[in-house]
Amino acid sequence: MSEQFKQLIGGNIRQLAMVAVLIAEIILFQILTGGTVLSPQNLQNVISGNAYVLILAMGMVLVIIAGHIDLSVGSVAAVVGIVLAVLTTSMGLPWWVGVLGGLLVGVLIGLWHGFWVAIVGVPAFVVTLAGMLSFRGLNQYIGKSNSIPVPEEVRTLGAGYMNFLPPIETGNWIINSPTMLLAALGAAAVVVLKLRSRAKLVAAGASVPKAWVMWVQIVFASALLIGLGWVFATGRPGTSFPIPGLIVIVLFLCYNFLARNTPLGRGVYAVGGNRTAAALTGISVRKVNFFVMFNSSVLAAIAGMVFVGRSTASTPFDGNSWELDAIASVFIGGASVWGGIGTVGGTMVGALVMAFLNNGLQLLGAGADWTQMIKGLVLLLAVAFDVLSKVQGRPSIIGLLWKPKPKPEAEQATKEA
């Protein structure tokens, strides 16, 4: 029985640690708040309100895997936010010019950071510490420390809903059809991917779990997706799964693929694991370093624009200590402080653990004092748990969870290379 259970949840019970923590946390707060956590309105709030952290963390995890750190993301996001607001509201240009302008600022800052880290060889900690100071100042210089509102279209990016299809109305329910479509697509993708990976294993002559195990997995995952879709779709009429959430999903799919399946992504792991060895195997360390720093600033730019969209204005407070939220998410998500280990998926789980913790405490009316103390403790315990589980030289719990199953030896080899 226990063997079958192991197969059912994917082979190693410890893989699921942080996902289990997330689920337990949600269930705990669901009970304590009398059912508010999983209400449509609250889930929409959590997704819209934390989209910027999720986006920042995707850039941050690659930086940390490569063995660096980026302290500048909050200030970069703040500069981009104010540039967007000034271009659109103060100068009256169309919203898309503002968004392109904001992205351009992100690209330029990314090139700047990449240049100093990868070409000149100044440690990323110093380069981005300098960036954190300079770009905070630039934000105040451009905005004159004012709040400047952003146009309606940008607000849609930060807190809008999908209404490109008419809702389905049946009896008591008004169901947002784009959300259900999205959930159905997700469920279909699960089925296709599972069947394909099994077929590949069979073709390679590897041993596979029994077929019913796979089907239980498929049914469970699909049901979860459809169920979540249903919750998001049946909120207040006119609301759906939030657009910033959609942006996060698209970016997640891209970066998850990039980190796992592309030479560049594998290079990030190789460089973070052992720089010299990576260089000797022909990986351009400089290119990898340039990429992670550049990428982090570009994602910070996107995060900044999504954030000002949600708060409907760029304010001088934007970006304050965001880097800490992003870094906390990465480490809760199982990344190693020493580089070489970490996953995009784990980081998303880490960010959601913090997001739901924050949200649950706010729903319960805990003050800012308690919230901070508890968040600090959870960060410490989560990483301590991860460190303890690695004592015997095993890779990260969360790292294992998201690793492609067909080739565990290959990945292990890359890390140790």
Add this chain to the structure above:
Amino acid sequence: MSVGNSQSLDHQPVNDDCQGSWHQHNPRKGQFTMRILKTITTIGVAGAMALTLAACGGNAGNAGNAGSDGASSGGSIENLKIGISLPQKTSENWVEADGFFNDTCTEQKLDCTLQFANGGVAEQQNQIDAMITSGVKVLIIGAIDGTSLGTQVEKAKDAGISVIAYDRLLLDTEAIDNYVAYDNFQVGVKQGEALLEGLAKIKGDGPYKIELVAGSNDDSNSSRFFNGAMSILQPKIDDGTLVVGSGQTQQSQAATQGWDPKNAQSRMDAILAQNYPGSEVPDGILSPNDTLARAVLTSVEQAGKEQPVVTGQDSEVESLKWIMQGKQYSTISKPTLPLVQNSIALAVKLASGEKDIKELNGIQVDEEQYNNNKKNVPSFLLEPIVATKDNAKDVYKDEPKKLEAVNSVG
């Protein structure tokens, strides 16, 4: 931050140079520094010379740095050295203060050094240390955290420098002369009154459901605002006219860490999700300032609910527009100019040796209200003004930028 540091760094080599050449201790060191100075200022050697001469002149005037003989030679008010240390430049009133302080100093020919501590408490401590070293006669301090400047303020007192707390009180120290501010308890009182007035005017008869928002716990003004407002609201909560929907009536529960609007917005999101299901709405929200007022209004709007009556403070341009559009109910006007002018006037009085000042430009000293845990600080408190859609044009008639915002809507 960068500005502050570069200024204070500029002073150091210049001072060394002057002392070196006067005392003839180490002429070579002086020449060396001079050469560096000249090399650095490639744009013009004359510029560097002028800078050095000006600094020497300044030092000669108040050479009381090391000895005690300089203290009595106060002399004329012209070129009186005043150090002005302000917190992070994160809201419009601090930006205005920057301009007004500079203008007033230029007008009265005072030698003012103004610095913002954008980098936080430690930076403010360093800036004040540098001001004391550079020989200011009066310090005007808008503290980031009123409890964290004790060491600097004591040091200033030992050096015979008068200390004025500007807008935010300095706590736990004897070494403070006066406090100049808008009466922040009164701000809270007026916010409470405005909330009740707005509720009666817009939401009809009670009882009303309200929510409370407080400022950051690390700002000593937060509790004054909150307690002032609760002095009006608590009796109404007790008699049932007001109901706090979430039950979060403690300041620590209502607090907004770092005055960050993101925190107020997500807290209000949670309150709406938890306590206002379906079509239920709060009728009013007490907000301590405009930034947080807009954050909670955004939260309510994004939840698709009817706009509540929301108070504010600071007369930020964006909020003035919202008030004229009927989205935000009220704000508090605390014009920065009178505050700056009164602070400078007080600084001049203190520098010319006046003690125990009872009256300043018609404002009587208040020796009761503000106790900083060590003593009752003699305070000059200016009266805040409530602004709503009805009286905004009148309140802001002397402030062009704000009047423009008021007139830009409807």
